[in-house]
Amino acid sequence: MLYIIGLGLSTIEDITISGLNTIQECDYVFVDAYTSILSHGIERISAFCGKDVKRADREFTEQDSLIISLARSENVAFLVVGDPLCATTHTDLIIRAIKERIPYKVIHNSSIMTSVACCGLQLYRMGETVSIPLWTDCGCPDSFYPKIVSNFFRGLHTLCLLDIKIREKSLDNLLYDRDIYEPPRFMLCSEAAYQILEAGRRIHQRFVDASADPGVEMPCEPEPECYLHPDCLAVCLARVGSPTQAMLVTTIGILAASLSAGDSNNLSNVLGGPLHSMIIPGKLHPMEIEFLCARLLIGDGKEDLGTASNGTSLPVLLPPAMAGCGFRERVKSMFDRHQELLPTKF
């Protein structure tokens, strides 16, 4: 029997009772160590479960058939950070089990795809989710861009899942089949915002180039409103579900600019390190705005501090600078500007 067990978002204590009970009955326990990470290492998982938990990297899970062959006669647990079915990665493992007539059971848990609602944006208003890949020398794929734009211009929010690279090999090491791995890399919100604006510029440039070449038959250039403006809001989330969870409401432009400003800026102090996710909101309901601006409800003049006076981590607001304007006025103007950018039918 194969058990595919969600671990939730932050620490091993986020596992469910039924998940933990199931592990106790298993002969072998593997943990997916390549699609995401908990805030601590595999040793703590082993100690907590009282089992010798083995690391399963991508090659082991996807190419080696040990997990499947063990599950023919033994109880095997495969642990996955978040909910096991939110990424498509593990579908393949389940289909292999089915083909071998090995019974399987999924034990669900919380996922970043729903926990992002902690910022107050409603999941009902989410359009298609996108993954933003880290751009490298090998390529700068921008297929996420039209999806964000399509959601935005239908008034829907877009959850952007940001790339992580764990135990990846460099091109050189791949070619020479050397088992040397790059240091882990985790995309931050500022990088994602830069890539979003840059993707828009590149797509626009491709149309300009094609229109200058009479030999090329091209589609019409998209309308100007088919590009995201730097004044669009971006809701940044860091380490959702963990004790150090942080949230920031600002604009795509401010985020992207912070990337060139380096690490010393205010913004990276607010969000801190990985894991980051980002939401590009569409049309905002008044209650969503109230929640995003929850810090203003407390009204103690400490709206720009990282932690509210009551100890709860509310979203930090970082509106664009406006000469002679107070903090609340700048926040209001940031939200008004976002709503202006949406099509008038909303």
Place this chain on the structure above:
Amino acid sequence: MLYIIGLGLSTIEDITISGLNTIQECDYVFVDAYTSILSHGIERISAFCGKDVKRADREFTEQDSLIISLARSENVAFLVVGDPLCATTHTDLIIRAIKERIPYKVIHNSSIMTSVACCGLQLYRMGETVSIPLWTDCGCPDSFYPKIVSNFFRGLHTLCLLDIKIREKSLDNLLYDRDIYEPPRFMLCSEAAYQILEAGRRIHQRFVDASADPGVEMPCEPEPECYLHPDCLAVCLARVGSPTQAMLVTTIGILAASLSAGDSNNLSNVLGGPLHSMIIPGKLHPMEIEFLCARLLIGDGKEDLGTASNGTSLPVLLPPAMAGCGFRERVKSMFDRHQELLPTKF
């Protein structure tokens, strides 16, 4: 301090270790008994947690301020089936806590919004989620319909959350302020399918009526392809995450027809009672089709049985009847027909 704790989908064993630990530290424990239900009663939650868990109905949570006033000085847990933030219902409670400067913490858990991936459809391909309300004498709202159509014609899947009514009062009892509640009602997939097709007919009829009235200025009638065809696929899910989880892949037309056929039909035997959810798929990736048809992978001639020979509950396939055609041929034809109904650009 106010703790808002997700219970997961099925039984109290689906709570997380961190959720259970938090309850132990609380002076008061309430459970939301109006937005969803576990597969067992509140007594089992109390016994499992070793606490006197109190039922919180809608009036108590939304109008009575006892939860908030207790949380000023005590540790209060508010338990919610699924993930606490997936419905918008509990946002109001959090905003009230923030306004009163009461610190709060959310402990996430699995939600129907992600667990539906158990059928093999990818969450990345989901468009906007819709809620389908039970139609009553008081009204037949159909605003869910254009959202499903909009997703479908963009090639995206639509998760349809089906209405449940727990502890609702009849209009009479509301008017006379009598504390008499109607029996609980849970929408089934067959009812949802009927309402989807009927909503399409009603919206069409409104256009026809308006065009016959020269005094009315009306928008153009939507194109024929703006209506969902009864041959569209519907993926039905029952009691997701529970030991009796069941799945069915068929068409909207077959589902709707089963409603008039009464309870004795094959279909309600397959799915069983509440809670039901439904997905109207958009464009299907080959791996999604492989997963939906997992029963065919086993290929032991038992493809039409409720439980596969390996004990795992795989989706049951119920294709339309076709004279002289074998089961596999009918399934293939059902999927081909669905893809045909999508715009040609896919």
